[in-house]
Amino acid sequence: MSIHLDSHIPAGPVGAKWSKHKFDCKLVNPANKRKYTVLVVGAGLAGASAAATLSELGYNVHCFFFQDSARRAHSIAAQGGINAAKNYQNDGDSVYRLFYDTVKGGDYRAREANVHRLAEVSVNIIDQCVAQGVPFAREYGGHLANRSFGGAQVSRTFYARGQTGQQLLLGAYSAFSKQVGAGAITQHSRSEMLDLVMVNGHARGIVTRDLATGKVETWAGDAVVLATGGYGNVFFLSTNAQGCNVTATWRAHKRGALFANPCYTQIHPTCIPVSGDHQSKLTLMSESLRNDGRVWVPKDKADLATDPRKIPEEKRDYYLERIYPSFGNLVPRDIASRAAKRMCDEGRGVGPGGLGVYLDFSDAIRRLGQAAVADRYGNLFEMYQRITNESPYEVPMRIYPAVHYSMGGLWVDYNLMSNLPGLHVVGEANFSDHGANRLGASALMQGLADGYFVLPYTIGQYLATSGQKKVTGDEPEFKQAAADVHARIDKLLSIKGKRSPTHFHKELGKLVWDYCGMARNEAGLLKALARIPQLREEFWNDVNVLGDGESLNVALEKAGRVADFLEFAELMCTDALHRRESCGGHFREEFQTEGGEALRNDDEFAYVAAWNYTGDFAKPELIKEPLEFDEVHLSQRSYK
Amino acid sequence: MSSNHMNLKLKIWRQKNIAAPGGLVDIDAPGISPDMSFLEMLDTVNERLQEKGEEPIAFDHDCREGICGMCSLVIDGRPHGKEDRTTTCQLHMRKYADGDTITIEPWRASAFPVIRDLVVDRGAFDRIMASGGFVSVRTGGAPDANAVPISKHEADASMDAAQCIGCGACVAACKNASAMLFVGAKVSQYAHLPQGQPERNKRALAMVAQMDKEGFGACTNLQECEAACPKGISVRVIAEMNRDFLRASLLGAE
Numbered sequence: 001m002s003i004h005l006d007s008h009i010p011a012g013p014v015g016a017k018w019s020k021h022k023f024d025c026k027l028v029n030p031a032n033k034r035k036y037t038v039l040v041v042g043a044g045l046a047g048a049s050a051a052a053t054l055s056e057l058g059y060n061v062h063c064f065f066f067q068d069s070a071r072r073a074h075s076i077a078a079q080g081g082i083n084a085a086k087n088y089q090n091d092g093d094s095v096y097r098l099f100y101d102t103v104k105g106g107d108y109r110a111r112e113a114n115v116h117r118l119a120e121v122s123v124n125i126i127d128q129c130v131a132q133g134v135p136f137a138r139e140y141g142g143h144l145a146n147r148s149f150g151g152a153q154v155s156r157t158f159y160a161r162g163q164t165g166q167q168l169l170l171g172a173y174s175a176f177s178k179q180v181g182a183g184a185i186t187q188h189s190r191s192e193m194l195d196l197v198m199v200n201g202h203a204r205g206i207v208t209r210d211l212a213t214g215k216v217e218t219w220a221g222d223a224v225v226l227a228t229g230g231y232g233n234v235f236f237l238s239t240n241a242q243g244c245n246v247t248a249t250w251r252a253h254k255r256g257a258l259f260a261n262p263c264y265t266q267i268h269p270t271c272i273p274v275s276g277d278h279q280s281k282l283t284l285m286s287e288s289l290r291n292d293g294r295v296w297v298p299k300d301k302a303d304l305a306t307d308p309r310k311i312p313e314e315k316r317d318y319y320l321e322r323i324y325p326s327f328g329n330l331v332p333r334d335i336a337s338r339a340a341k342r343m344c345d346e347g348r349g350v351g352p353g354g355l356g357v358y359l360d361f362s363d364a365i366r367r368l369g370q371a372a373v374a375d376r377y378g379n380l381f382e383m384y385q386r387i388t389n390e391s392p393y394e395v396p397m398r399i400y401p402a403v404h405y406s407m408g409g410l411w412v413d414y415n416l417m418s419n420l421p422g423l424h425v426v427g428e429a430n431f432s433d434h435g436a437n438r439l440g441a442s443a444l445m446q447g448l449a450d451g452y453f454v455l456p457y458t459i460g461q462y463l464a465t466s467g468q469k470k471v472t473g474d475e476p477e478f479k480q481a482a483a484d485v486h487a488r489i490d491k492l493l494s495i496k497g498k499r500s501p502t503h504f505h506k507e508l509g510k511l512v513w514d515y516c517g518m519a520r521n522e523a524g525l526l527k528a529l530a531r532i533p534q535l536r537e538e539f540w541n542d543v544n545v546l547g548d549g550e551s552l553n554v555a556l557e558k559a560g561r562v563a564d565f566l567e568f569a570e571l572m573c574t575d576a577l578h579r580r581e582s583c584g585g586h587f588r589e590e591f592q593t594e595g596g597e598a599l600r601n602d603d604e605f606a607y608v609a610a611w612n613y614t615g616d617f618a619k620p621e622l623i624k625e626p627l628e629f630d631e632v633h634l635s636q637r638s639y640k
Numbered sequence: 641m642s643s644n645h646m647n648l649k650l651k652i653w654r655q656k657n658i659a660a661p662g663g664l665v666d667i668d669a670p671g672i673s674p675d676m677s678f679l680e681m682l683d684t685v686n687e688r689l690q691e692k693g694e695e696p697i698a699f700d701h702d703c704r705e706g707i708c709g710m711c712s713l714v715i716d717g718r719p720h721g722k723e724d725r726t727t728t729c730q731l732h733m734r735k736y737a738d739g740d741t742i743t744i745e746p747w748r749a750s751a752f753p754v755i756r757d758l759v760v761d762r763g764a765f766d767r768i769m770a771s772g773g774f775v776s777v778r779t780g781g782a783p784d785a786n787a788v789p790i791s792k793h794e795a796d797a798s799m800d801a802a803q804c805i806g807c808g809a810c811v812a813a814c815k816n817a818s819a820m821l822f823v824g825a826k827v828s829q830y831a832h833l834p835q836g837q838p839e840r841n842k843r844a845l846a847m848v849a850q851m852d853k854e855g856f857g858a859c860t861n862l863q864e865c866e867a868a869c870p871k872g873i874s875v876r877v878i879a880e881m882n883r884d885f886l887r888a889s890l891l892g893a894e
C-alpha cells in the first residue's frame with residue numbers, strides 16, 4: 001500500500017496563502033476546547049511555546065520532557081540569535097527578503113509556502129518575546145539592537161548577549177509556568193516518550209517511562225505533538241546536549257510516520273576542535289563570532305607549527321575572504337565548513353592532527369578596542385578559555401566544523417501534521433523549513449513560529465474535523481504498546497554483555513562521521529551500510545546494562561537511545577546514498593562544481609525524500625514530495 | 641597513556657533511592673587527562689565501573705556548556721567546585737593535580753531530596769516559577785517590540801539577573817538553604833522592565849510565599865550564594881526583592 005502525500009499547501013499567491021489558510025481553518029468552539037486533550041512531548045522552544053499557547057486557548061494540555069525541568073531543554077544552549085524581518089535597521093530587509101534568503105540558503109530544497117509563512121510570523125515572535133519580558137540587547141536610544149549573521153547581508157538577528165536561546169526559552173518557560181500554575185498544563189518532568197499509540201489509524205496516545213521511578217505509563221489524548229528536537233547525537237560528538245535523541249521521532253516512524261530527508265545534517269563551521277578520546281561533546285563558538293573574527297590558515301605548510309601571532313599578514317590565507325569576496329567570513333555554514341575541511345585536506349590545518357583553522361580577533365580588537373570585543377563576545381571567549389586554556393584576546397581561536405543541527409525530521413504537511421492523522425511535529429523534530437541547509441538564527445525562529453503562531457491554528461483544523469471517538473487508554477492498542485515497551489526494557493536488561501551503551505554509541509558515531517559526515521561518497525556510504533546492521537546485532541548481543549528498570553538507571557536510558565540511533569543511522573545513510581546530488585549540508589563528493597561547491601541536480605532531485613518504515617531497515621520505501629519553485633528562481637547558489 | 645595523566649581518588653556519595661541511606665564510597669580514577677571536563681572524568685569512571693559489573697554513578701547533566709543548569713555536585717564542599725563562576729560541566733581537570741582526593745556530594749537541602757546518588761529533585765524551583773515568575777501575557781496581540789523603548793542600562797540590569805540558570809548552587813551553598821538569590825533574580829529581571837510593572841507587587845508576594853512553603857531557609861546575608869553562583873548573579877537582586885516584597889506587603893498585591 002503506497003502512501004499518497006498531500007502537503008495541503010493552500011492555493012493562491014505565496015504572500016496570501018497563510019492569511020487565507022488561517023481563515024479557512026476550522027475553529028473549535030471555545031466551550032469544547034477543554035474537552036480536547038493534547039499530549040505535547042518536548043518543552044524546548046517549540047514544545048513550551050505550543051503547550052503554553054494551546055492551553056491559553058483552552059485545550060487540556062499534558063507536556064512531557066526528559067530533563068528535570070522544562071527550562072533545561074536543549075534550546076537553552078543557543079547562543080547567537082533569532083532572525084526576524086523587522087527591518088528595524090532600515091537596511092532593506094523585508095518578509096520577502098527573509099523568505100528569499102531562507103529558500104536560497106536551504107539550497108532550494110524547502111517548501112516555498114512554509115518558508116514564506118515563517119518569514120511572515122517572524123515579526124510577531126519578537127513582539128511576543130518582548131511582551132513576556134525577554135531582555136533582548138538594546139541600543140542607547142532604548143530600541144532593539146540587531147546583528148548580522150552567517151548567510152545574510154542585512155542585520156536582522158535579535159540577540160540577548162551570547163545567550164539568546166536561554167532568554168527565549170526562559171520566556172517560553174515563563175508562559176508555560178503561568179499555565180502550569182493556573183492548572184491548565186500538567187507537566188511530566190523526567191519522562192521519556194518510548195512509543196506512540198495509534199488507534200483506528202489516528203495518533204491517540206503515548207507510552208512514557210518515568211526516569212526517576214522507572215514506571216511505564218500510557219497517556220490518552222485527542223492529538224499528539226512531538227517537539228523533541230534533533231538527532232545530531234547519532235554522530236556521538238556534536239554540539240547537542242547529551243540527552244538529545246531520535247527516540248520519540250524514530251518510534252513514531254516505526255508506527256508509520258514518514259521520516260523526511262534524514263541525510264540533511266548541518267555541520268557548524270565554528271566549534272572547538274576535538275582534544276582527545278575522552279571527549280563527550282563539541283562546543284560551539286557562536287557564528288556571530290564571524291562578524292568580527294577573520295578565518296585564516298597559513299599559506300605555507302612550514303608555518304603550521306609557528307605561533308600564529310608571529311606569522312606576518314602576507315603569509316596568511318584569509319581563504320573565505322579570498323574565495324567569496326562578497327560574503328567573506330559570513331558565507332553560510334555549509335560553505336564555511338567545507339572550505340575549512342578543504343584547507344585541512346590540503347594539509348594546511350592547524351593544531352593537533354591538523355584539524356583546525358584560525359579565527360582571529362586581533363583586527364577587531366585593534367579596530368574596536370578590547371572592551372567592545374569583550375562586550376560582544378566576552379562570555380564566548382571565557383568559555384573558550386575554560387575549555388582550551390588559551391585566551392582568544394591574545395591568541396587566535398582554533399576552530400573546526402562539528403555536527404550541529406538536523407534539517408531532516410518527520411515529514412509534515414502545511415498544517416505541521418505528519419502523514420499519521422493527529423500526530424503533529426514542531427521545531428527541529430520536523431523537516432519543514434530549512435531545506436538542505438539552515439541559516440544561522442533561523443532555528444529559534446522556526447521553533448517559536450511553529451509553537452506560538454502556526455500549530456495553535458492548524459491543530460484546530462484536525463480536532464474539529466477528525467471525527468474520532470474518545471479513547472480512555474484502556475483500548476488494546478495502549479496495552480500492546482505498553483507491553484512492547486516493557487519487553488524492550490527487559491530485553492536490554494537481560495543481555496548482560498561486555499560493552500557499555502557508550503561504547504556502541506562512540507563506534508556508531510565515528511562510522512557515520514567518517515562516511516556520512518561533512519563529505520559523503522558512494523563507496524563510503526556502502527561501507528557504513530554494511531557495518532551498521534552488524535553493529536546493531538553486536539549491540540543486542542553484547543550490550544551491558546546493569547541495574548533494574550524500577551529506578552533511575554542512566555545506563556538503561558542511554559542504551560534505549562543508542563539502540564534507536566543504531567536503527568536510524570541506517571536510514572540516514574540510505575537517504576544519503578540515494579540522493580545522487582550535492583545540496584546544502586549534503587555533500588556528495590561525486591557531485592561538485594569545478595570550484596568544489598555543491599552541485600545540485602534539480603531535474604532528478606528537487607523533491608523531499610520521505611521514507612516509510614517497511615519492517616526491514618535495509619529496504620525502506622521512498623515516497624517523493626516534488627518541490628515547486630514559483631517565486632525563487634532555481635539557480636546555482638553563489639556567495640562570491 | 642601520556643605522562644601528564646593523573647591518578648585521582650574520589651569519595652563519591654552513593655544512594656540507591658530517596659528512602660535508602662547513602663554514604664561516601666571510595667573510587668579510584670586513574671589516567672585522567674587534564675583536558676577532560678569534570679563530567680568527562682566521571683564518564684571514564686563510569687565506564688570502568690560498568691566493566692567491573694558495578695552500576696554507574698548517577699549525576700544530572702545535559703548541555704555540558706554551562707547553560708542548562710542541569711549539572712550540580714558539591715565538590716570538596718563547594719557547589720560546582722573550585723573555579724569561580726564556572727559550572728561543574730565547565731570545570732576542567734587541569735585544575736587538579738596527580739594524587740588529589742576529591743569529595744563529590746549532591747546538593748544538600750531539605751527542599752531538594754536526593755533521587756539517586758548525586759541526582760536531586762529541584763521541582764521546588766519550578767513551583768516557585770509557576771507561582772509568579774512570569775508576565776501574564778497571552779500569545780498574540782503584543783504591540784510592536786520597539787513601541788516601548790527601554791534604556792540600555794535597564795535592559796542590561798534585567799539581563800544580568802535573567803542569566804540565572806536555575807541550577808540551585810545558591811541553595812546548596814547557603815547554610816540556611818535559602819533560595820533568595822534564585823527568586824530575587826527572577827523578581828529583579830522583571831522589575832527592571834516596563835513589562836514587569838503591572839504584576840510587580842503580586843509577583844514578589846507570590847514567589848516569596850511559595851519559596852517559604854517549599855521549605856527553603858531564610859537569608860541571613862552571608863552572601864555564600866553569590867560566591868557560588870556560576871553566572872555571577874549579584875546579591876543586589878536580593879535587596880531589590882526585599883524592597884519589592886516590603887512595598888507589596890504594605891500596599892497589597894495590586
Ligand SMILES: Cc1cc2nc3c(=O)[nH]c(=O)nc-3n(C[C@H](O)[C@H](O)[C@H](O)COP(=O)(O)OP(=O)(O)OC[C@H]3O[C@@H](n4cnc5c(N)ncnc54)[C@H](O)[C@@H]3O)c2cc1C
Pocket residue numbers: 041042043044045046047064065066067070073074075076077078079080081082083164165191192193194227228229230239240241244245247248284404405426427428429440441442443444445447
Ligand atoms: C550549541 C547550539 C547553539 C545554537 N544556536 C542557535 C542560534 O543562535 N540560533 C538559532 O536559531 N538556532 C540555534 N541552535 C539551534 C536551536 O537551538 C535548536 O534547533 C532549537 O532550539 C531546537 O528547539 P526544539 O524546541 O525543536 O527542541 P529542543 O530544545 O531540543 O527540545 C526538545 C525537547 O524534547 C524533549 N524530548 C526529547 N526527546 C524526548 C523523549 N524521547 N521523550 C520526552 N521528551 C523528549 C526534551 O526534554 C526537550 O524538552 C543552536 C543549537 C546548538 C546545539
Ligand code: FES
Pocket residue numbers: 700701702703704705706707708709710711727728729730
Ligand atoms: S550540564 Fe548544562 S550547565 Fe552543566
